[in-house]
Amino acid sequence: MNSEKIINCQNVWKLYGNNPEKFINSSEDKSLENIKKNNFIPAVRDANIDVYKGEILVIMGLSGSGKSTLLRCMSKLIDPTEGKVFFQGKSLTDLSQKELIEIRRHKMGMVFQHFALLPHRSVIQNVAFPLEVQGIDRETREERASKVIKLVGLEGREKYYPRELSGGQQQRVGLARSLAVEPEVWFLDEPFSALDPLIRKEMQNEFLKLQSMLHKTIVFITHDFDEAIRLADRIAIMYEGGIVQVGTAEQLITNPATDYVAEFTKDIPRAKLLTLNSLADKSDVNEYSMRLSGSEKIINVSAKILKSESNISITDSNNNIIGSINKDKIIKILFEK
Amino acid sequence: MPRFFSKYKNFLFVLVPFGFLWAIKPLMPSWFFIPPKSCLGGCGSIEGMIPFVGWINTGIKFLKSYEIFGLFTFRELTRSISKGIDSVLNFTEAIFYNGFENLGIEPLPWIMLFGLAIVYGLYLRGWRLALLGGACFFYLALFSLRGIYELSMETLSAIAVSAPLSALIGLLFGIVAAKRKRFHDALWPVLNVLQSLPHFSYLIIVAIFFGVGSKAGVIATIIFAFPPMTRLTILGLKGVSQEIKEAGIMAGCSKWQMLFKVEIPSARSSIMLGINQVIMQCLAMVVIASFIGQKGLGHDLLARLQNLRLGQAFEIGVAVVFIAITLDRFSQAMALKEPERLKEGNFFKRHPFISSSILVILGSVILTFINPFASRIPTEYTISISGQLNSMIKFITTSLFNPLGAFRDFMLVYILMPTKAAFQSLPWIAVIAFVGLIGYRLGKLRLAITVMLFVFFIAASGYWVRALITLYMVCVSLVICALIGIPLGIWASKNDKRTKIVQNICDTFQTFPSFIYLLPAVMLFQISDVSAIFAIVIYSSIPITRYTIFGLRNIPNHIIEASITSGCTERQMLWKVKMPLAFPEILLGLNQTLMFALFMVMIAGFIGTVDLSQEIFRALTFADGGKGLIIGLCVAFIGLTADRLLVAWSDLQKKKLGFIS
Ligand SMILES: Nc1ncnc2c1ncn2[C@@H]1O[C@H](COP(=O)(O)OP(=O)(O)OP(=O)(O)O)[C@@H](O)[C@H]1O
Ligand SMILES: [Mg+2]
Numbered sequence A: 001m002n003s004e005k006i007i008n009c010q011n012v013w014k015l016y017g018n019n020p021e022k023f024i025n026s027s028e029d030k031s032l033e034n035i036k037k038n039n040f041i042p043a044v045r046d047a048n049i050d051v052y053k054g055e056i057l058v059i060m061g062l063s064g065s066g067k068s069t070l071l072r073c074m075s076k077l078i079d080p081t082e083g084k085v086f087f088q089g090k091s092l093t094d095l096s097q098k099e100l101i102e103i104r105r106h107k108m109g110m111v112f113q114h115f116a117l118l119p120h121r122s123v124i125q126n127v128a129f130p131l132e133v134q135g136i137d138r139e140t141r142e143e144r145a146s147k148v149i150k151l152v153g154l155e156g157r158e159k160y161y162p163r164e165l166s167g168g169q170q171q172r173v174g175l176a177r178s179l180a181v182e183p184e185v186w187f188l189d190e191p192f193s194a195l196d197p198l199i200r201k202e203m204q205n206e207f208l209k210l211q212s213m214l215h216k217t218i219v220f221i222t223h224d225f226d227e228a229i230r231l232a233d234r235i236a237i238m239y240e241g242g243i244v245q246v247g248t249a250e251q252l253i254t255n256p257a258t259d260y261v262a263e264f265t266k267d268i269p270r271a272k273l274l275t276l277n278s279l280a281d282k283s284d285v286n287e288y289s290m291r292l293s294g295s296e297k298i299i300n301v302s303a304k305i306l307k308s309e310s311n312i313s314i315t316d317s318n319n320n321i322i323g324s325i326n327k328d329k330i331i332k333i334l335f336e337k
Numbered sequence B: 001m002p003r004f005f006s007k008y009k010n011f012l013f014v015l016v017p018f019g020f021l022w023a024i025k026p027l028m029p030s031w032f033f034i035p036p037k038s039c040l041g042g043c044g045s046i047e048g049m050i051p052f053v054g055w056i057n058t059g060i061k062f063l064k065s066y067e068i069f070g071l072f073t074f075r076e077l078t079r080s081i082s083k084g085i086d087s088v089l090n091f092t093e094a095i096f097y098n099g100f101e102n103l104g105i106e107p108l109p110w111i112m113l114f115g116l117a118i119v120y121g122l123y124l125r126g127w128r129l130a131l132l133g134g135a136c137f138f139y140l141a142l143f144s145l146r147g148i149y150e151l152s153m154e155t156l157s158a159i160a161v162s163a164p165l166s167a168l169i170g171l172l173f174g175i176v177a178a179k180r181k182r183f184h185d186a187l188w189p190v191l192n193v194l195q196s197l198p199h200f201s202y203l204i205i206v207a208i209f210f211g212v213g214s215k216a217g218v219i220a221t222i223i224f225a226f227p228p229m230t231r232l233t234i235l236g237l238k239g240v241s242q243e244i245k246e247a248g249i250m251a252g253c254s255k256w257q258m259l260f261k262v263e264i265p266s267a268r269s270s271i272m273l274g275i276n277q278v279i280m281q282c283l284a285m286v287v288i289a290s291f292i293g294q295k296g297l298g299h300d301l302l303a304r305l306q307n308l309r310l311g312q313a314f315e316i317g318v319a320v321v322f323i324a325i326t327l328d329r330f331s332q333a334m335a336l337k338e339p340e341r342l343k344e345g346n347f348f349k350r351h352p353f354i355s356s357s358i359l360v361i362l363g364s365v366i367l368t369f370i371n372p373f374a375s376r377i378p379t380e381y382t383i384s385i386s387g388q389l390n391s392m393i394k395f396i397t398t399s400l401f402n403p404l405g406a407f408r409d410f411m412l413v414y415i416l417m418p419t420k421a422a423f424q425s426l427p428w429i430a431v432i433a434f435v436g437l438i439g440y441r442l443g444k445l446r447l448a449i450t451v452m453l454f455v456f457f458i459a460a461s462g463y464w465v466r467a468l469i470t471l472y473m474v475c476v477s478l479v480i481c482a483l484i485g486i487p488l489g490i491w492a493s494k495n496d497k498r499t500k501i502v503q504n505i506c507d508t509f510q511t512f513p514s515f516i517y518l519l520p521a522v523m524l525f526q527i528s529d530v531s532a533i534f535a536i537v538i539y540s541s542i543p544i545t546r547y548t549i550f551g552l553r554n555i556p557n558h559i560i561e562a563s564i565t566s567g568c569t570e571r572q573m574l575w576k577v578k579m580p581l582a583f584p585e586i587l588l589g590l591n592q593t594l595m596f597a598l599f600m601v602m603i604a605g606f607i608g609t610v611d612l613s614q615e616i617f618r619a620l621t622f623a624d625g626g627k628g629l630i631i632g633l634c635v636a637f638i639g640l641t642a643d644r645l646l647v648a649w650s651d652l653q654k655k656k657l658g659f660i661s
Helices: A020-025 A032-037 A067-074 A097-106 A123-133 A138-151 A167-179 A197-214 A225-231 A249-254 A259-265 A298-307 A327-335 B002-007 B009-023 B052-065 B074-098 B110-124 B127-142 B148-179 B181-196 B199-210 B214-239 B242-250 B255-266 B268-292 B297-306 B310-336 B352-370 B386-399 B401-424 B428-442 B445-461 B464-492 B496-511 B514-525 B529-553 B557-565 B570-607 B612-621 B625-657
Strands: A005-016 A041-052 A056-061 A082-087 A108-111 A185-189 A217-222 A234-239 A242-247 A291-293 A312-315 A321-325
Touching (some): A005 A067, A005 A217, A020 A082, A041 A067, A056 A067, A108 A167, A123 A138, A123 A167, A123 B255, A138 A167, A167 A197, A197 A225, A217 A225, A234 A249, A234 A259, A242 A249, A298 A327, B052 B074, B052 B199, B074 B148, B127 B148, B148 B181, B148 B214, B148 B268, B148 B310, B181 B214, B181 B625, B199 B214, B199 B268, B199 B570, B199 B612, B214 B268, B268 B297, B268 B514, B297 B514, B310 B514, B386 B401, B386 B514, B401 B514, B401 B529, B428 B445, B428 B625, B445 B464, B464 B496, B514 B570, B529 B570, B570 B612, B570 B625, B612 B625
Parallel strands (some): A056 A217, A056 A234, A108 A185, A185 A217, A291 A312
Antiparallel strands (some): A005 A082, A312 A321
């Protein structure tokens, strides 16, 4: 992973209520209980989080836990009550309106849960909209828009109006619109939550395909853990406005920071998520009849392992043996809740 | 007995003090009964307790000669505005019916309007709308023996100026109000008052500052018609979803781009409905504005009505109604029209509307050269059935003279007169106490004080006695409307088919400009309180019917199912389940009905009632701006008092039923 920080949140707070600035700047206790006692809604509490170039960071949490609010602080759609957000090293709070508009026009793209398409514009006009407000001439912008429309698989629908499209298709327009300016950072706020499960799957695949071509830096919100696992490089879990833990899915499961995270990840099928590495017995580096790469997900190789008679050797990326694994462990993972 | 007390304690709380104040009246001096005069406006003046009228007139006098920056007077400013309007009006009049003589250009031939209406109707919705539009212009051209066509074009040219300007002003106010909370908060009560002021109050002020004639009519219309546009614009802009706004911001919109490319287009159905409302208000003013000399259909309708030439009035009335319905349906269709995908192919295929419009325009121009029928149907070929109508009306009224006369006299002697007398015996202090106590029960002190101030204003203005007569007319009408509208609503809510029929009737009736209702009233009952109440009742039964249907049909389904399973009969269901749940909506319907009735009472003054409306007509004749405005405010405050109380009551009921929190 490239270590360049694209977004950097430092002690970001967002409280709703009556004059929250005063409360934040006072010497009052800022614990969750005390915030609530003072009749503030803790939308974001003291969030410190970085987004690195090229990664997909998924923010998860229950409804009302502050995911959208945190995302909107990152894109400066809302001003944080306290704290700073840096975008490529520049503090968003210190930017002028004009600079902010420039950043949004060229570096940020956002996709919304309910698509937020403009009803009076056709597909191509919607997609070309961010280019239009930049003052790009019609021919150029429609040419660029057509390209993106093709990319999301909506060829032939350019002249349709949003009301003539299905939910999945509408969200493809949303994706295309957010990509039209070739942004560096891509914000997605529960983009697939309003879609049927089947379509959602399809859109997730589409999304991964797009990302494999485009390599954007992505902040993605969902409350669906399956979705998070499929898409995320790292996952941040929020609880009542606070970020409880940030890490890979595997880290969250094997090493939950709090009971809340443990509870949250309880129902996740481990086999889908854990790699052989996390189960390998590192003390046994004998050569067995079968070798498997340590980065394989358990679910994908469990059949092979269960069929084999003996233990199995685990290798690293250079095919060196780094440990071994036996059936019992796999059985335990597969069948234990 | 104690149970009785606790059950009706709210009513007793209001009625006992009210009844007491009424009962002790004979023991009290006259100031208790009729608001006393004071010496504030100079002793011996005709004014009331507080000389509002004098103050306003002083203000008007001051304004007239007030010099802005020492450059020109306020009156010069208003006069130049009306000059500006006048020249625009000359232009539209030239287009519609005068032609540009010095350029040798003829006015639009009727066949072109006819064709365009058909094409546009087809484009907007379908053949029915096209038929309506076509029929409208066909009627105007054919039934033109008494100049209906010219009059209609005169009316249309006035609307062509007033509607766009009014919509534009309304839109601007709406945008600013949606963006600036302070402006919104200041504007809102002004809109409330403006919308409950009777039309005639505007007329007087407009006549004073802008003169008389069609231009003044246009200006009065603009002022009268813009508030709904503003309201709907605010509603639309506030209703734009947060996500769409955020999408706009994230696309990098500047403030103006945001407004013009995201917010206004997203709010467009609201805004278009606003335009529809503006057009309807303009039509409502067609007749009323003729009081300050606007020419057109309204002026002639009024004249015929005054001379009791009912057949001719009827013919003109039909023209007005035709135009009203056509403009209403067209603008509604425009509001609901979704953008459509262009078809593939050549220009004709891609733009069928534009190309066929061009064809119609060219075609009708060519036709006018071939045959003069196309530009105007020659007089000898136009028809009028007013003669036949007249004899028919005469026949009906003579054959119905006895029963109708008997009915009228019965109503007058046994119902209306006693009620009127009862209202006139109300002591003003008792009325103030009455509204105050209701307000206190429904809301809190704030509501009570507001409504008491409203009533006090009326009492202090010096028009108390007249106001009581207005109140009596409104209340009687309200009761009759409820007796008609609620059962009708109950009947209509039984199934979809009935609902649709009744709603269609309501829609159509509501499109009629209010003066039209005087026609049948005068035909049937001559000039009396009965005819006034008759006109008020037909017009004002619409909202109560609508709201009853709405309330009954919008009861959550699970409640209905629950009561079916608990074994309610149909009748029990209606009275024990549905009606209580629909009650808040019915209250809102009554509120609307009352507003309609107030408007109509003012218009009914034209056929000779002796309440506030008569005073306002007098003020109009003498161009007494202060009087006109103050009486207008009295009427507005009657409306606003009832509005505050009924809405508060409805809200309270809704809260009790858990519909709102
Ligand atoms: N404008 C606002 N005014 C008051 N409270 C708000 C506002 N916006 C958000 N909140 C509150 O802040 C908290 C966090 O909201 P947020 O929308 O960020 O949650 P979320 O995690 O995105 O939830 P969801 O999954 O439902 O979208 C919620 O309790 C919400 O009620
Ligand atoms: Mg959210």
